[in-house]
Amino acid sequence: xxxxxxxxxxxxxxxxxxxxxxxxxxxxxxxxxxxxxxxxxxxxxxxxxxxxxxxxxxxxxxxxxxxxxxxxxxxxxxxxxxxxxxxxxxxxxxxxxxxxxxxxxxxxxxxxxxxxxxxxxxxxxxxxx
Numbered sequence: 001x002x003x004x005x006x007x008x009x010x011x012x013x014x015x016x017x018x019x020x021x022x023x024x025x026x027x028x029x030x031x032x033x034x035x036x037x038x039x040x041x042x043x044x045x046x047x048x049x050x051x052x053x054x055x056x057x058x059x060x061x062x063x064x065x066x067x068x069x070x071x072x073x074x075x076x077x078x079x080x081x082x083x084x085x086x087x088x089x090x091x092x093x094x095x096x097x098x099x100x101x102x103x104x105x106x107x108x109x110x111x112x113x114x115x116x117x118x119x120x121x122x123x124x125x126x127x128x129x
Contacts (some may be wrong), residue, residue: 006067006117010082017068026050035071040101043069050070074111077101081108 017063020090030050033041047054061069085091091099097108110119 008090015068023064024060026052026057027061030061030069031072034069037074051071059064075115078112081112093124 001021027050031048033046033049040060041049043054043058047057047063049092050057052060058069061067077100081102084099085093085096093108094105097105100108102108102111109120112123116123
């Protein structure tokens with residue numbers, strides 16, 4: 001059952017973008033930058049490129065998406081990791097995590113466990129329950 005829920009959630013997150021009405025253009029721009037860019041932009045740079053102050057963008061993003069920007073960014077990084085690591089290339093988890101935008105393996109491991117509900121090694125082996 002947990003596998004199906006996890007799989008369903010992954011499918012939901014990977015689904016195409018659905019147009020949402022009444023989303024501030026800066027929030028949409030920031031989400032697009034976090035999803036499509038190299039994912040290393042800090043909050044100040046995201047705010048500058050979105051046209052709002054960092055505090056205003058953070059508040060508005062959380063209010064309109066239901067996610068804090070750091071959580072949204074981490075979910076995007078996990079999705080990138082799963083694409084990179086799972087596409088058949090022979091890479092270590094560390095290399096795939098760094099390529100996905102994580103700064104270190106401990107950071108990746110902590111975020112992966114929080115979002116996916118299991119350790120990366122358990123996920124790789126199929127032990128996730």
